[in-house]
Amino acid sequence: MHHELIEHIQKFVSLDDSEIEMMESTLQKSNIKKKTHVLQEGQICNSMYFIVKGCMRQYIINPKGTEQTLQFGVENWWITDYLSYHNHSPSHFYIQAVENSEVIALDKNTLESLLVQIPKLEKYFRVVAQKAFGAAQMRIKFLFTMSAEERYNHFKNQQPDFVQRVPQYMLASYLDFSAEFMSKIRAGKV
């Protein structure tokens, strides 16, 4: 049994033994304790994070001082700020572990050299990014067309287990309504 990341890559491109060996020797897992940040607003994002186990989130602090989650990541997802990563610009986001998590942090230099040595990986990262963008488009569609209650029910139907996994106020902000309103939706008081 290989590295979870290698299993994931092999869903999109096939690696030969020497490539797998190179990946295995280059990559290492690290443990991120719940609530630890791997990126803070204003920092330049220099790594991509593959989530082996646990849950991470990307969030902002809005002008009122409230956290708003823009993205959750669970097992087999990548999380990063691509804009900061590509443009070397200060990030607008925080990235934080929601649960104790196991991630593979892939920093820019390491990734660049892996991509040169194993060009097939370009395709993997291309497809991952294209699918992520497609998912972001669907997310915007749901935000535009559904009421708060519909967004909650839709999410709960799609991801029944995940709803249990994170504090409800984080999920509320991800679905773009207040924690108080979430409470009322769940109590059937809307």
Place this chain on the structure above:
Amino acid sequence: MHHELIEHIQKFVSLDDSEIEMMESTLQKSNIKKKTHVLQEGQICNSMYFIVKGCMRQYIINPKGTEQTLQFGVENWWITDYLSYHNHSPSHFYIQAVENSEVIALDKNTLESLLVQIPKLEKYFRVVAQKAFGAAQMRIKFLFTMSAEERYNHFKNQQPDFVQRVPQYMLASYLDFSAEFMSKIRAGKV
């Protein structure tokens, strides 16, 4: 002077003469008349569109029957439904020319074979998708943190020319408020 797409690709990867020649002979521009659709809801999206000239948009028709624009594309942007494209699933979106436009339609088979013959293109499409995803994240941030008026002013500051280029009701829906409210914002009646 090469194809605009080739110029764009060369911003990210460098192509040699034979590769440029292959691209030139494979790709062709087509003209899309204003209001023509290149994708309708329910169809499977089988192409990516590179906008050489003009303006395209991706939109939905919401349950109330109103169009809501999710994405505009102008010169040097790609527009497509990546989810439908990758999963062979019916699209949730319409893609339509907002102005008479010149595009390069790259269908799946052609793209696949180009990617095999010119593997460098993988990198180009990877970076394009990663940047697009980063931009989508920023868009969600703005939708979450700014009022309708702030979103309008922010957009107008970032893209002063573009505001003139499309009907205001399309821009209103892109910024997630009603056409009537847009009218009031512009008249200073909020």
Place this chain on the structure above:
DNA sequence: TCAAAAACTTGAACTACTTCAAGAAATTCA
């Protein structure tokens, strides 16, 4: 195991927007 911290709940007052309806202005193209 229990004190502190984090998360959730409730109701009342408020507000940033939407909806509707109708007319006016601008644009299109035969």
Place this chain on the structure above:
DNA sequence: TGAATTTCTTGAAGTAGTTCAAGTTTTTGA
């Protein structure tokens, strides 16, 4: 050019959510 179409505007009434403040419940970790 001018009739048809598309786009924009306005005000009045309505509503899906927010905000605030305070209390309750649940979870955490020394």
